[in-house]
Amino acid sequence: xxxFLRRNQIFFSSxxxxxxxxxxxxxxxxxxxxxxxxxxxxxxxxxxxxIAGQSTADWIKxxxxxxxxxAGFRSENERLRKRVQTLEIERQRLLEAEATNRQLQKxxxxxxxxxxxxxxxxxxxxxxxxxxxxCVLNKxxxxxxxxxxxxxxxxxxxxxxxxxxxxxxKVLLLTDPNSGIDVYVQxxxxxxxxxxxxxxxxMLKYVKRSEDVQEGDRLVTSGMDSVYPKGLLVGTVIKVxxxxxxxxxxxxxxxxxxxxxxxxxLVVGVETEATKK
Amino acid sequence: xxxxxxFFLAGIFLVVLQTTLFHLLPIGPVVPDLILVLCVYLxxxxxxxxxxxxxxxxxxxxxxxxxxxxxxxxxxxxxxYLAVYLCARSIWLHHPMVSSVVVMLAALVKGAxxxxxxxxxxxxxxxxxxxxRYVLWEATLAALLAPVLFALLRRGQKIIERLDPATA
Numbered sequence: 527x528x529x530f531l532r533r534n535q536i537f538f539s540s541x542x543x544x545x546x547x548x549x550x551x552x553x554x555x556x557x558x559x560x561x562x563x564x565x566x567x568x569x570x571x572x573x574x575x576x577i578a579g580q581s582t583a584d585w586i587k588x589x590x591x592x593x594x595x596x597a598g599f600r601s602e603n604e605r606l607r608k609r610v611q612t613l614e615i616e617r618q619r620l621l622e623a624e625a626t627n628r629q630l631q632k633x634x635x636x637x638x639x640x641x642x643x644x645x646x647x648x649x650x651x652x653x654x655x656x657x658x659x660x661c662v663l664n665k666x667x668x669x670x671x672x673x674x675x676x677x678x679x680x681x682x683x684x685x686x687x688x689x690x691x692x693x694x695x696k697v698l699l700l701t702d703p704n705s706g707i708d709v710y711v712q713x714x715x716x717x718x719x720x721x722x723x724x725x726x727x728x729m730l731k732y733v734k735r736s737e738d739v740q741e742g743d744r745l746v747t748s749g750m751d752s753v754y755p756k757g758l759l760v761g762t763v764i765k766v767x768x769x770x771x772x773x774x775x776x777x778x779x780x781x782x783x784x785x786x787x788x789x790x791x792l793v794v795g796v797e798t799e800a801t802k803k
Numbered sequence: 804x805x806x807x808x809x810f811f812l813a814g815i816f817l818v819v820l821q822t823t824l825f826h827l828l829p830i831g832p833v834v835p836d837l838i839l840v841l842c843v844y845l846x847x848x849x850x851x852x853x854x855x856x857x858x859x860x861x862x863x864x865x866x867x868x869x870x871x872x873x874x875x876x877x878x879x880x881x882x883x884y885l886a887v888y889l890c891a892r893s894i895w896l897h898h899p900m901v902s903s904v905v906v907m908l909a910a911l912v913k914g915a916x917x918x919x920x921x922x923x924x925x926x927x928x929x930x931x932x933x934x935x936r937y938v939l940w941e942a943t944l945a946a947l948l949a950p951v952l953f954a955l956l957r958r959g960q961k962i963i964e965r966l967d968p969a970t971a
Contacts, residue, residue: 539852540885543859547881550863551874555924565867572818572868579823586827651822654869655876656833656937657917662822662868688871698871701832703933704925724933786826 566691569662573694576651576662592618626789633790636680641755645670645793647677647695649785659702659722660685661785665793666693674753675795682759682782683707683747684791695793699785700760701728708751709760711737712744720745720760720779728761730777739766739777752796805963807853810845813956814861817841822868833937835944836910838865840952842880843909846887847896848960858884872924879916883909902953907946914938 531538553559595614637644647665665671667690677684677697685699698705701722709720709730716739719731733739743763749756765778817837825834838861845854862880866873887909890896896905918934 539855543881547874547878554873568867575819579819583823583827652826654821654865658869660869704871
């Protein structure tokens with residue numbers, strides 16, 4: 527018996543791992559996993575590396591932009607090109623500093639409009655897999671970030687915090703199929719849910735065929751889900767399709783805030799009776 | 804021990820790469836799954852309990868960083884390891900030229916596992932067509948990148964074995 531087990535130890539240990547994974551999945555789906563020490567340790571380990579990786583990515587992005595800018599000067603001589611390159615890099619740096627300054631100023635103004643206690647954070651990593659749309663912030667529970675808080679920018683809603691460690695927070699983006707934001711169509715005040723999908727971008731769901739929704743309609747948070755403060759821009763309707771069958775319309779939405787173009791975000795919590803206590 | 808350290812560092816490096824630099828690639832939301840390639844490598848060349856645990860933790864680390872529910876990738880990667888191990892036991896898969904095909908098939912196994920688990924735990928609208936696209940994209944990208952990663956891992960392994968012949 528022991529020899530049989532030993533001979534097939536890889537098979538059996540794989541089966542054990544599969545069962546453990548299924549157990550974790552079930553427990554996580556039921557919300558039974560509250561504190562997860564391995565995850566906290568891993569995030570602690572990854573945080574500086576992700577910050578360094580993101581800085582490198584930003585540098586490459588900047589370099590690529592500079593290269594595009596310089597493509598028009600190819601015909602000029604070497605000395606002049608080098609000079610232009612130096613000046614262009616310097617200009618890019620200043621423009622970047624100015625843009626960051628403007629962005630932070632906007633963020634500061636926007637922060638005053640939000641419920642008190644908004645936390646400024648930086649996106650340090652994106653999703654490691656194509657199946658989920660998420661990102662990682664450089665602020666965690668030690669900075670006051672809690673699970674379920676909303677992540678927003680002056681442009682619009684980004685998503686909500688789904689897991690927190692001491693110094694990082696995982697955010698489920700509104701473009702993820704598992705997300706859902708309670709919204710109003712600003713023009714008609716009809717209520718619906720904005721959610722991501724795997725096949726056709728972000729969608730406005732559960733809008734009856736009789737409801738009046740048009741392309742260009744702006745969608746704002748209703749504040750009814752106790753996650754997002756009321757009145758924040760979520761996106762704009764870009765395509766409305768009424769099929770011959772079904773109860774609801776098929777409506778595509780262009781998210782107001784694109785996470786690829788955002789660096790700084792605000793993490794806000796909505797005060798509910800539960801949090802007040 | 805040194806080999807374990809090498810795979811551990813490679814895993815960390817690949818997770819960081821997948822969460823940061825790979826988002827610069829102009830391929831939309833699809834992220835090349837090098838962690839999967841690493842799991843296939845472990846399944847082919849390191850048939851041991853350590854390899855099983857390594858694959859499980861690689862998947863789990865992806866869950867920690869990106870998944871809304873823990874366990875998705877841990878399950879998928881463990882399944883990939885088991886599938887590769889069982890195939891490698893009966894068919895000769897160790898030729899470098901075959902690596903791309905093996906990785907592509909492993910990516911399809913992973914995709915199928917993700918589809919099944921997703922359908923059970925996270926039922927969403929418009930899932931099937933989107934899932935099929937992701938599975939095919941991921942499998943193609945992983946197959947294209949597999950020979951490079953395999954070569955790098957083999958080289959790293961050879962260097963470690965030269966430094967410490969006991970690990971060979």
